[in-house]
Amino acid sequence: MNVTEPDGVEGAVVKVVGMTGRIIISILLLLPSLLWGQSALTPEDPPQQRRCGHYEYIEMLTEQDPEFPARRAALEEEMNRWIMENAEIINSESSSVITIPVVVHILYFNHIQNIPHSRVIEQIDRLNKDFRRLNSNLSGIPAAFAHLVADVEFEFCLARRDPQGNWTNGVTRRQVSQPSFTYHDDHIIKSTSQGGQSIWNPARYLNIWVVNLTGGVLGYAQPPGGNATTDGIVIGYRFFGSTGASPPFNHGRTTVHEVGHWFNLIHIWGDDNGACWGSDLVHDTPNQASEFYGCPTFPQMDICTPDSPGVMFMNYMDYVNDDCMMMFTHGQKARMLAALNVFRPGLKNSNGCKPAINVEEIPDLSSLSVFPNPGNGLFRFELIMNTDAEIHLTVVNSLGQTVWDDNLGVRQSVYETIDLQHLAPGFYYLSVSAGGSRTTQKLIIQ
Ligand SMILES: [Zn+2]
Structure with missing residues (x-):
């Protein structure tokens, strides 16, 4: 798969301007489906119900x-042994917090899919709140389950050095030629040579790929025991972070759920198609027949747990809406700790979040993000560089005339709104220069 040039489609449109109106209309109608496929022309509606691709992906x-199944079974035995031998660690909330370095690989077809850095930060913040029992909806947990809520004592940080020791802001970005992906495209998503982005050493980083994931699946994870070149999680960009994400999955809990799978948690109903024989292999979650959707009222009883207080549908490993997910249990914490210690011990000593050793003097502008674009003239401007530098912004119009400029002073990162509402609708170019580096981005004011 090749990487497309962002301006390729616009170029094609410009070339037909001289033809008759009828031909232009025909070609314009055809172009998107020829070049992008139908899904870009009419984006798939966000799913109304949560579904994760974990089970299908394992198949x-x-x-x-x-x-693969034999390796998983062997790991399960090792995990059980670890849990038995480490009851003391599991049962104490010892403040021995483990910090897990995260790299987010954003694969985007268009600017909408190229989500800003601030949304990545929102997502990391969500992981840190939920895995530390600091979520604000904690008070919604029924009293009957309150004693089961665990502080998992995992924290997450955006990587500050890449596998080679170079500076990173924890995010890689690559434009792709495919408007959407399903889990069947996993080999493309996770391979640079195929047009995606190859994994960073999964022994040292949690790799999260953010793509336009379609097929009714919000995300999927590879559990322990799989191939090291694909060992991470994939999340639909519409369900990653909060601002601009698709409700009711706009509070980052798809990623919390998938990270649970990455640490070998199983769906709380045991993936047994409504039966009671399946289990999530956790002792303190009630047996549950099937998944719950939406935002159920408490209590909910089913054929596997007919008595009060019923099933634990507000668990992160059920299928309820983001707002209505609230907890991991102590038993789930034990499984995740076991998975970390048995299968992912390198994360405990990873230096991925220690400042880079090979810091370049030349400012790196690759994280520049300006959105929404096209916009009404109020643009959010984000830039996270590897070093301090004086940042200068210039906007020129299509004739090359400077119509606006600003000096932001010496900074390493910028999160600001720039106001260009006084400019007439049209195409402009924003030029960003910092300490000898320079980059340009097209802006569209509507
Ligand atoms: Zn799942």
């Missing part, structure tokens, strides 16, 4: 790698 991995 696909098993077809590709028949040894």
Whole structure:
């Protein structure tokens, strides 16, 4: 797969301007479906119900790698042994917090999918709140389950050095030629040579790929025991972070759920198609027949747990809306700690969040994000560089005339709104210069 140039489609449109109106209309109607496929012309509606691709993804991995189930079973035994031998660690909230370095790989087809850095920060913040029992909806947990709520004692940080020791802001970005992906495209998503982005050493980083994931699936994760080149989680960009994400999945809990799978948690109903024999292999979650959707009222009883207080639908590993997910249990914490210690011990000593050793003197402008674009003239401007530098902004019109400029002073990062509402609708170019580096981005004012 090739990486597309962002201006390729606009160029094609310009070339047909001289033809008759009828031809232009026909070509304009055809172009998007020819170049982008139908999904870009009419974006798939956000799912109304949560569905994660974890189970189907495991089936696909098993077809590709028949040894996978045996490795998972062996790991399960090792995890159980670890849990038995480390009851003291599991049962104490010892403030021995483990910090997990995260790299977010954003694969975008268009500017909407190229979500800003601030949304990545929102997502990391959500992980940190939920895995530390600091979520603001904690008070919604029924009293009957309150004693089961765990502080998982995992924290997450955006990587500050890449696998080579170079500076990073924890996010990689790449434009792709495919408007959307499903989990069947996993080999493309996770491979630079195929047009995606190859994994950073999963022994040291939690890799999260953010893509336009379609097919009714919000995200999926590879559990322990899989191939090291694909060991991470994939999240639909519409369900990552909060600002601009698709309700009711706009509070970052798709990622919390998938990180749970990455640490070997199973859906709380045991993936047994409504039966009671399946289990999430956790002792303190009630047996549950099927998933719950939306935002159920408490209590909910089912055929597996017919008595009060019923099932624990507000668990992060059920399928309820983001607002209505509230807790991991102590048993789930034990499984996640076991998965970390048995399968992902390198994360405990990873230096991924220590400042880079090879800091370049030349400012890195690759994180520049200006949105919404097209916009009404009020643009959010975000830039996170590797070093301090004096930042200068210039806006020129299509004739090359400077119509606005501003000096932001010496900074390393900028999160500001720039006001260009006084400019007439049209195309402009924003030029950003900082300490000898320079980059330009097209702006559209509508
Ligand atoms: Zn799931």
